[in-house]
Amino acid sequence: MTAAAPSLVQEFRHGLAAPICLTWELTYACNLSCVHCLSSSGRRDPRELSTQECKRVIDELERMQVFYVNIGGGEPTVRADFWELLDYATAHHVGVKFSTNGVKITPEIAARLAASDYVDVQISLDGATAEVNDAVRGPGSYATALRAMQHLADAGFAGFKISVVMTRHNVDQLDAFRAIADRFGAQLRITRLRPSGRGADVWDELHPTAAQQRQLYDWLVARGESVLTGDSFFHLAGFGEGLPGLNMCGAGRVVCLIDPVGDVYACPFAIHDAFLAGNVRAPGGFARVWRSSELFTSLRTEQSGGACASCSAYDACQGGCMAAKFFTGLPLDGPDPECVRGFGEQALAASAGEVPRPSGDHSHRGRRPVPVRIGPRPAAGARPAAGARPAAGAPDGAGTAGRAGVPDRACDQSPLAGFRPDLPPVPR
Amino acid sequence: MSTSAARAWQETAFDLDAGWQLHPQVSVRPERFGALLYHFGTRRLSFLKTRALLTVVSSLSSQPSARAACQAAGLAESDLPAYSRALATLAAGRMICPRKD
Numbered sequence: 163m164t165a166a167a168p169s170l171v172q173e174f175r176h177g178l179a180a181p182i183c184l185t186w187e188l189t190y191a192c193n194l195s196c197v198h199c200l201s202s203s204g205r206r207d208p209r210e211l212s213t214q215e216c217k218r219v220i221d222e223l224e225r226m227q228v229f230y231v232n233i234g235g236g237e238p239t240v241r242a243d244f245w246e247l248l249d250y251a252t253a254h255h256v257g258v259k260f261s262t263n264g265v266k267i268t269p270e271i272a273a274r275l276a277a278s279d280y281v282d283v284q285i286s287l288d289g290a291t292a293e294v295n296d297a298v299r300g301p302g303s304y305a306t307a308l309r310a311m312q313h314l315a316d317a318g319f320a321g322f323k324i325s326v327v328m329t330r331h332n333v334d335q336l337d338a339f340r341a342i343a344d345r346f347g348a349q350l351r352i353t354r355l356r357p358s359g360r361g362a363d364v365w366d367e368l369h370p371t372a373a374q375q376r377q378l379y380d381w382l383v384a385r386g387e388s389v390l391t392g393d394s395f396f397h398l399a400g401f402g403e404g405l406p407g408l409n410m411c412g413a414g415r416v417v418c419l420i421d422p423v424g425d426v427y428a429c430p431f432a433i434h435d436a437f438l439a440g441n442v443r444a445p446g447g448f449a450r451v452w453r454s455s456e457l458f459t460s461l462r463t464e465q466s467g468g469a470c471a472s473c474s475a476y477d478a479c480q481g482g483c484m485a486a487k488f489f490t491g492l493p494l495d496g497p498d499p500e501c502v503r504g505f506g507e508q509a510l511a512a513s514a515g516e517v518p519r520p521s522g523d524h525s526h527r528g529r530r531p532v533p534v535r536i537g538p539r540p541a542a543g544a545r546p547a548a549g550a551r552p553a554a555g556a557p558d559g560a561g562t563a564g565r566a567g568v569p570d571r572a573c574d575q576s577p578l579a580g581f582r583p584d585l586p587p588v589p590r
Numbered sequence: 591m592s593t594s595a596a597r598a599w600q601e602t603a604f605d606l607d608a609g610w611q612l613h614p615q616v617s618v619r620p621e622r623f624g625a626l627l628y629h630f631g632t633r634r635l636s637f638l639k640t641r642a643l644l645t646v647v648s649s650l651s652s653q654p655s656a657r658a659a660c661q662a663a664g665l666a667e668s669d670l671p672a673y674s675r676a677l678a679t680l681a682a683g684r685m686i687c688p689r690k691d
Contacts, residue, residue: 170639173623180619182626182635227619229628229635255617257630279615279630 171408174416177462180226180452182416185430188216188244189236189422190524193265194300195360196288198327198368200431201421202359203236204526209423213243215443219420220247222448223256230257230280234430236422236524239266252280259284261325263303264310272310272317284323284351285310290338294331298368308342315346323390325351330367333374336381340389351390354397356431357489357499359520365490372507375500376401397482400475400502410480414439414461418452426451428461431485434521468495475503482506491517604678606660606670609689611651616685620644627685636685642669643676650686 191206192199211219223231231251238244239262251258259282267275267283275281285307289295292304314322324343326332332339336352343350357365370378379398382389382405393407408416413429420426424442427433439458440451452458467473470481481487482498490499491513497505612618615631624638625647638644645663646656653659660673680686 170623170637173621176622178626179621227617229617229619229626229630230633257628257633282633 171410174408174412175410175462175464177415177458180223180228181418182229183232183412184223184228184418184420185232185234186219186420187234187236187422187430188238188247189241190522191240192236193240194237194263194303195526196299197364198288198298198329198355198359198361199525200356200359200361201236201433202520202523202525205524206236207423207522207524211422211424211442213246215424216243216247217250219424219442219448220251220254220256222442223251224254226449226452228256230259230282232284233258233260235261237262237265245271248281252278258282259323261286262310263299264307267310267313269313269316272313272319276314276317276319282322283314283319284325285314285348286325286327287339287342288327288329289332290335290342294335297331298327298329311342311346311348315348320347322346322348323351324348325353327355328352328370328378329355330370330374333370333378336378337385340385349388349390351392353392353394354483354486356483356485358431358485359433360525362489362517362520369500372500372502372504375502379405379502397479397486397498397500398502399478404478409478411465411482411484413437413484414458418458420448426455428457429485431483432488434488434518436488436518437485438521466495468493469509470495470497470505473497473503473505488518489520491515604656604674604681605688606657606674606677607655609650609654610656610659610677610681610686611689612647613684613687618644618648627680629683629685632684634683636680636683639676643673646673646677647680647686651689 187201189206189210190201190203192203195204238260241247248258248260257280261284264285275283286299287295287304287307288298289304295304295307296302311324324339326339339352340350355361355365355369357369375398378395379401382391382395383403386405391405391407393409393412395405396407396409399405399409413432417429418426418439419428419430419433420442421433426439426442426448428437428439437457439455442448442451444450467476467481470476479498479502481495482501484494486499487494487496490510492499492506492509497509499506499510501507613629616627616629619626619628621637624640625644627636627638628634629636638647642663642665646659646665649659649662650656653662656677657670660670665673677686
């Protein structure tokens with residue numbers, strides 16, 4: 163029975179009729195300027211898909227039987243039509259999990275969310291203490307997240323997710339995160355920091371050290387039961403036993419991203435022209451991009467192990483994360499920058515080349531993220547200059563109460579996280 | 591328990607002669623290799639590894655029993671133990687459930 167497993171993963175490598183894990187960022191607007199934001203969010207893009215265009219995308223997802231989407235941003239709840247789109251999706255059999263910092267999760271909204279089987283909520287939190295969290299996500303964001311969690315718990319929403327991007331400053335807090343999740347009856351989800359978007363600017367200071375990677379791996383093996391990872395740490399599989407999940411790069415195969423203007427990228431961490439497959443506004447819509455774009459077709463062919471092919475860990479780690487390599491300037495067929503055998507560090511030391519910049523920057527002007535250090539951030543005083551925002555009247559967070567954080571719009575696979583390719587209901 | 595005893599138990603654990611159906615909260619998406627299943631209640635994903643299993647699962651509700659669904663899908667008697675185990679796994683994950691006729 164287990165002998166059949168590799169062929170299933172093989173099938174996944176060749177792509178599926180529709181994504182399993184589709185991330186859809188509804189807006190680049192966000193009240194905050196998290197230093198590691200993967201989509202460089204802040205200001206709304208005036209070309210953002212309209213309500214009607216979003217509904218057409220949902221219709222298409224329903225036809226393709228995309229079971230659920232991971233909605234993020236920016237802060238998706240600052241779109242005035244967010245709740246309308248949520249209702250539209252669930253009425254059309256597309257389940258929704260949305261990432262938020264919780265700014266809009268009032269007791270009333272929490273009660274409404276708790277009543278739906280088809281909606282899941284993920285609250286972003288990057289520190290188990292306000293000090294660690296707010297250094298990355300901005301002042302007050304810890305309190306906002308905890309308040310939202312309390313509202314969800316009070317409303318009886320069991321099992322919502324608390325999503326943590328692992329950094330050098332919070333690896334030691336894993337047990338504390340778990341305790342917070344337990345306190346609210348929530349489930350902990352941890353994902354990898356990628357050098358994508360503004361994350362490229364802080365990656366050197368924030369990404370876990372080699373010793374911390376080992377610590378993280380050991381924690382996942384020992385205590386990671388019931389902790390979701392979005393399949394995000396497969397580069398750590400080189401340490402030994404694989405972690406639950408597919409342990410492969412799903413970009414363009416089982417995963418993709420639709421961005422706020424309808425651009426379709428191979429994965430949420432790869433917002434760059436090199437990974438742009440098409441746009442949902444083009445003839446044929448999303449289905450055509452998914453099924454026949456040149457980029458996705460090429461990602462579904464056998465990938466070369468390149469410099470990694472002769473490494474004994476290659477079967478386990480598959481060379482790691484494409485986006486992490488790309489945005490640190492490493493070749494895609496070489497080691498991951500966080501290769502557990504240390505080959506990534508060697509490669510980084512040897513490459514003095516330019517690193518690619520993300521294609522778009524929606525950061526708030528005058529509110530550039532500050533260098534990360536633990537301790538209070540300087541007040542992000544500068545509201546964006548008047549006129550720095552599009553005056554299209556769409557919500558971009560400026561007028562909202564409180565401060566929304568950038569959800570990490572990681573492709574979460576809560577279903578996939580429990581997915582065991584070795585234990586399939588296969589007939590033989 | 592020996593391996594064969596364990597297997598025998600697994601085989602008897604699924605009632606091939608009962609009426610079954612897809613769980614109402616489960617969605618099925620055909621794929622080249624078989625199908626993907628998603629349960630909106632448990633938020634779990636599963637899959638059917640062969641097209642024949644997809645045919646069986648899709649016809650459960652219109653056949654008097656799981657055995658009849660297997661036969662209608664053209665499965666041989668010798669296939670039944672393996673398919674019975676697969677159906678047992680699906681039942682354990684609440685992807686399929688007993689039909690209340």
